[in-house]
Amino acid sequence: MCTPLNSAIDWQGNTLWLLDQRALPVDTRWLECTHVDQVNEAIQTMVVRGAPAIGIAAAYGVVLSAIAHRAASTIDPIIDDCARLAQSRPTAVNLQWAIDRMLGVLKKHSAPQPAIDALVHEAEAIHREDIENNLTLAEHGAAFLAQQEPASFAVMTHCNTGALATGGHGTALGIIQTAWSRGVIDHVVVNETRPWMQGARLTAWELQQSGISMALQTEGAAGLTFSSGKTRWLIVGADRIAANGDVANKIGTYTLAIAARHHGMRVMVAAPISTFDLSIPDGSHIPIETRSEDELFYQGGTRIAPDGIRAFNPAFDITPHTLIDALVTEQGVIETPCREKIENHVKV
Structure with a gap:
């Protein structure tokens, strides 16, 4: 198998890598x-992570x-497997979104064999x-940042939202990479993102591969970093966005958004339309995954x-829409x- 390291998912023949x-x-x-059971376990155990990547992996799991x-x-039997896949990680709405798309195709057939090619x-x-x-x-995100700031500036990001967390390029980290290539951003502050350390292990690695200026810090240092005034934006991804704009993202995002607002910094959330869940009125209705104490x-x-x-080990928290300055989607x-x-944006 030969796949570039900036891609976390590869489908070859009847095998998902x-x-x-x-x-x-x-x-x-x-x-x-x-x-499919291997895909289910891979999602649960964080082999694959990031809301878009989870959805893509689940789609291939339906094929398997x-x-x-x-x-x-x-x-x-496939419908039963889909139900189990949907429970592998409950917060990321892209998971159910992708499974629903696959079920829409599957239910046009009465038996599995004729459905395989279409799936x-x-x-x-x-x-x-x-x-x-x-x-x-x-x-869209890079152009918006260029309009907002008169000179190049530093940003902070949390968790991992690059090619590793998506099908490729990334959401928040995709904006950062595009903005860097245009001279809009000149430095990235990367939070470690405890306890899985996705920032230290994955985001720092992706930025290093791209040759982007960055520094790693604990998220506990964010207030001090923001107080300098040099870091102008907090740019993060999302695992689910409620109808009112409240955002579920990696644990610690809410605290960072509060610190950013206090210091006059701004907050950008990047996510595809598939991450919006208009059936949920606000963040209080988003299910929060609680993971093992052993982590x-x-x-x-x-x-x-x-x-x-x-131990209390929630994987996500909810950032109220009132702390978010910009939501960026493909639209x-x-x-x-x-x-x-x-509602107007998603219906476009």
Whole structure:
């Protein structure tokens, strides 16, 4: 298998290859998935992560389910597999969005065998469209930043929103890379993003590969960084956006947005239209995934916390739309987002 390192997902023949993001940047390791259960486990265990990438992987997982059940007389076994896939990580709405698209194709057939080619075509379309949307989104975001700031400036980002978290190029990190190439941004502050350290392991690695000036810090240093006035924007992605513009993103985003607002910095959220969930009125209705306590108790294989204690380990938090200055999608920029603006934007 030969796939560029800036792509985390590759479909070849009847096999899905996933770049194991738990191993980066020390090791470049690919996981071979030939069964839907392997895809389900890969999503749950963070082999593949990032809302768009999760959706794409799930789409290919549906194809693998159809192949496994090709001799079945009904599509019911595939529908059951889709239901299990949808529960693998509950916060990222792109997961259900992609599965729904695949189910729409599947239900045009009475049995798995005739559906396989159409399902492959749909999964590849979801993958291709995500790359195209990210490139367009990045153009909108970079142009907007250039209009807002008279000279080049530094930005801060949190978690990982690059090619590794998407079909390619990225959302928030895609904007940053495009803006860097045009001289709009001159430096990137990268938060470690505990406890999985996606910023330290993945974003720093992607920026290094692109030759972009960056510095790594703990998210606890964000207030001090913002207080200098040199970092003008916080630019992040999203796993789900409610109808009123409230955003679910990696844990710590809410705190960063508060710090940014206090210091007069601005907040940009980048996400494709597929990340919007207009069925949810506001952020309080977004399900928040709580992960294993062991992610806080251990670093690598070494326990760093006392035995006999409990931990609270939410994977995401909710940033209110009132703290967001711009939402960027492949369809353009929503300034000071609210329900009416989002409804109009998504319907375009």
